[in-house]
Amino acid sequence: MTSADAASRRRRREAPRKGDLREQAILDAAEEQLGTQTLDRMTVESIARGAGITRNALYFYFASKQDVLTALVRRTVEQVANDAASTAADTGTEPAERIVRAVHNTERHWIQHGVVMRAAVELGAVIPEIGAMWTETVERYITVTTEVMLSGGLSAEGPGSAEDVARALCWMTERNFYYASAGEGGEDALRHTSDVCIGIWLRMLP
Incomplete structure (x- = not known):
């Protein structure tokens, strides 16, 4: 040949x-x-x-509409997971900048695929596979941001540990973007949400 x-x-x-x-x-x-x-x-x-x-x-x-929606959510969360992996690999960047990039990536996905991400939140309680995919995606970011917060100086142990903070703030970020996307503010509301979440994340760094 x-x-x-x-x-x-x-x-x-x-x-x-x-x-x-x-x-x-x-x-x-x-x-x-x-x-x-x-x-x-x-x-x-x-x-x-x-x-x-x-x-x-x-x-x-x-086989069904549910199968279509499940595959659609999977396609979207795979893109989100890729961004989480990128944040995890970016160990040479300052913790604050990694947080900013992670939240901006989240903002971008909510702008581009907000209808799918809202559906994932709303269907997660009734379609277990979708709920599991969504939770796993948030958990990926919790793992990544825990490492970022540790590198920024938060403690690994006790109340208010890096993992405690990362878990609370990741779910806060998810919920705030969901409500911003579901409202009538459009991209401006999502960008404002991004700024607010970044401000809160950065306040938690020593």
Whole structure:
């Protein structure tokens, strides 16, 4: 096999498969509909129509509307988890700057995918898989920010330890972004929430 043949085969392997593209189109359609109608009004048929396929074709990829929503939440929280990993790896940066970047990353996801993240919060109590994914994502940030707070000088033991503070502030951040996203303030409200949360986080650093 020549090098050109090998390169051609590699490009074919790396190119998205038709089924993958169809699945992403279904998730994109579901996310778009979350921004225009309530969860109750969304149906398999409306999602399929938005993706440009038939209802029967959608069932080839997902068994139900719940499966579509679960996959959509998974796609979004994977992006959030990647940012948490980036914050964890950024050990050469000052703790305060790492906190600022982490909150700004969170703000960006709420701006770009707020409808999905609100759905994750609201569906978490009734769809255990979604609830588990959402909690795991917050726990990732708790682990990361605990390390950041330790590196910033907070104690590892006792009340008010780095982990206690990180846990309280991560859930505070999640809840405040949720309410800002659910309100009518749009991106300005989310940016204000980001500034407020950053201020509180930084006050906890010695």
